[in-house]
Amino acid sequence: MLRYIGKRLLMMVITLWVIVTLTFILMVTIPGSPFNSERGTNEAVQANLEAHYNLDKPYIVQYVLYLKSIVTFDFGPSIKQPSQTVNEMLGRGFPISFELGIITIIVAVLSGVTLGVFAALKHNQIIDYVAMGFAVLGISIPNFVLATLLIQQLAVNIEWFPVARWLSPAHMILPVTALATGPMAIIARLTRSTMLEVLTQDYIKMARAKGLAPWKIICKHALRNALMPVVTIMGTLLAGILTGTFVIEKIFAVPGMGKYFVESINQRDYPVIMGTTVFYSAFLIVMLFLVDIAYGILDPRIKLHKKGGRE
Amino acid sequence: MEKLLEVHDLHVAFSTYGGTIKAVRGVNFYLHKGETLAIVGESGCGKSVTSQAIMRLIPEPPGKIVRGKVMFKGKEITRYTEKQMRSIRGVEISMIFQDPMTALNPTLTIGTQLMEGLQEHQSIRGETATSKALEMMHLVGIPNPKERLKQYPHQFSGGMRQRIVIAMALICEPELLIADEPTTALDVTIQAQILELFTTIQAKTGISIILITHDLGVVAKIADRIAVMYAGKIIETGTKRDLFYNQQHPYTKGLLKSVPRLDLKEEQLSPIDGTPPDLFAPPQGCPFTARCPYAMEVCDNVYPVTTERSSSHRVDCWLQDKRAQQLLARTANQ
Numbered sequence: 022m023l024r025y026i027g028k029r030l031l032m033m034v035i036t037l038w039v040i041v042t043l044t045f046i047l048m049v050t051i052p053g054s055p056f057n058s059e060r061g062t063n064e065a066v067q068a069n070l071e072a073h074y075n076l077d078k079p080y081i082v083q084y085v086l087y088l089k090s091i092v093t094f095d096f097g098p099s100i101k102q103p104s105q106t107v108n109e110m111l112g113r114g115f116p117i118s119f120e121l122g123i124i125t126i127i128v129a130v131l132s133g134v135t136l137g138v139f140a141a142l143k144h145n146q147i148i149d150y151v152a153m154g155f156a157v158l159g160i161s162i163p164n165f166v167l168a169t170l171l172i173q174q175l176a177v178n179i180e181w182f183p184v185a186r187w188l189s190p191a192h193m194i195l196p197v198t199a200l201a202t203g204p205m206a207i208i209a210r211l212t213r214s215t216m217l218e219v220l221t222q223d224y225i226k227m228a229r230a231k232g233l234a235p236w237k238i239i240c241k242h243a244l245r246n247a248l249m250p251v252v253t254i255m256g257t258l259l260a261g262i263l264t265g266t267f268v269i270e271k272i273f274a275v276p277g278m279g280k281y282f283v284e285s286i287n288q289r290d291y292p293v294i295m296g297t298t299v300f301y302s303a304f305l306i307v308m309l310f311l312v313d314i315a316y317g318i319l320d321p322r323i324k325l326h327k328k329g330g331r332e
Numbered sequence: 333m334e335k336l337l338e339v340h341d342l343h344v345a346f347s348t349y350g351g352t353i354k355a356v357r358g359v360n361f362y363l364h365k366g367e368t369l370a371i372v373g374e375s376g377c378g379k380s381v382t383s384q385a386i387m388r389l390i391p392e393p394p395g396k397i398v399r400g401k402v403m404f405k406g407k408e409i410t411r412y413t414e415k416q417m418r419s420i421r422g423v424e425i426s427m428i429f430q431d432p433m434t435a436l437n438p439t440l441t442i443g444t445q446l447m448e449g450l451q452e453h454q455s456i457r458g459e460t461a462t463s464k465a466l467e468m469m470h471l472v473g474i475p476n477p478k479e480r481l482k483q484y485p486h487q488f489s490g491g492m493r494q495r496i497v498i499a500m501a502l503i504c505e506p507e508l509l510i511a512d513e514p515t516t517a518l519d520v521t522i523q524a525q526i527l528e529l530f531t532t533i534q535a536k537t538g539i540s541i542i543l544i545t546h547d548l549g550v551v552a553k554i555a556d557r558i559a560v561m562y563a564g565k566i567i568e569t570g571t572k573r574d575l576f577y578n579q580q581h582p583y584t585k586g587l588l589k590s591v592p593r594l595d596l597k598e599e600q601l602s603p604i605d606g607t608p609p610d611l612f613a614p615p616q617g618c619p620f621t622a623r624c625p626y627a628m629e630v631c632d633n634v635y636p637v638t639t640e641r642s643s644s645h646r647v648d649c650w651l652q653d654k655r656a657q658q659l660l661a662r663t664a665n666q
Binding site for chain 2: 226232237321
């Protein structure tokens, strides 16, 4: 197990390096500089500014400097807002984005699995049709459309929820709903189909023949096996939710990391781009790693280390 | 002798898009305490459905027990509620399924699955449950039970898994064990071991066994009595002696003839020609008529009355009728 984790950590570092390098290449190939939009600066001032931020150095030197800043996790101050360091921006934005993301995942998994299980248990009955119809809608409607609809209907027309911002639990309901509906629908459909398959397995018949209570058969014997594929797609869903937060944060004026991420790219604010990219990538890579670990815990047949297996 | 289980006129049907399949059509049999009854027949004859109907494990819908009753220890369990049935399943009647590779949950340890029944029905947990589980594993012949308890099904071979399944079925000390083709999925040497195990367990615990199989070799080895099923009906039943040496129904005869034998010189097996009838629309007469070498006009139209040849031996066949016997004698003389 330890060896496996060690190997994975090494892979994660390599993945991160590839992402950083690609981001750097993209950054230098896109035309423009952080000072393009500054007015009334002459060439000498521009050159001075570039020299100050090491932007006049050869690319290879800049690249090494970037790598150094990543290793030390010190990205320095933002170019556009020199009063703040990148770390300060991340420290302010990340907890909010994380809150939004985590609540969304919890809501999506809990409601998706519940919906899927009920649909499977009431296979080909009204509940099944309603749940799956709902799921198809959830998959088809993009989250930004849903977000606008929710704001118009529930916040503007009947004023149940605040229109925007991130201040109280009531503020969280609409953004989380908008962001969670898609993943929830995917999870619900997947849970239903795997659950239907698992319910026909012999070990479920065996559990019934043992005289176990129905809820025990479902929770202990069926659900655990049915959740395997759900855990598998969690990685992809996480990435989707993460990028979804950019859009949703923008629509609901949530002061998370998404704002910095998008603005920094528009403004060529190199240290902020690097900081947010590295941070997002590292976060996603760690989450995917946790998903793999969870997989091994749920299914004993999947051995994370080389030893063991059939004896 | 006391009758542990009696099945009277059991009818089970499944409604499908194509129509209603009458899988079991009036089955009668009984089982004494400590006895082994083998239900024999080819695929689709209704033997598994019969056993699952006793346990009330038929998925409803599409399945349904249309008519008939099952008496267990003098009580009509066909009238029991689902909750009452749950207190019987695993405790008084246990079941073993065909394929040990799929009968165990791959994500739970053997120990958890073994002790589950104890917790559910007898609220036995912890040390007591563990020692009971170890005792059962010892009974079914699993070496190193202590370590094995913590392992998962994929760490066991097929034969070992079937032993675990048997231990699981026996842990609450039921009085009746229904084994649905328990050796079909195993290779021959393991089959012999598992059958041996059944005999030992029966000698030790006095449990009654219903053995469902299509393997007449298995039957010859451990059954006391045999019921031959065809197209949802029991067409002949009797003791092992009755059926192996004095079988009367042309189907039973055909079945026994089609078994490969080492003591005869014939090189070709003689199969029963044709296929069983369609159970969407079972024939009103004897279902075997179309394949029967002795079929008469009456066989097509009326299902034969049951003939009791002795207290144990019963046959559903018109050839048992006195007039048919006379006719046979006359043709033999000519």
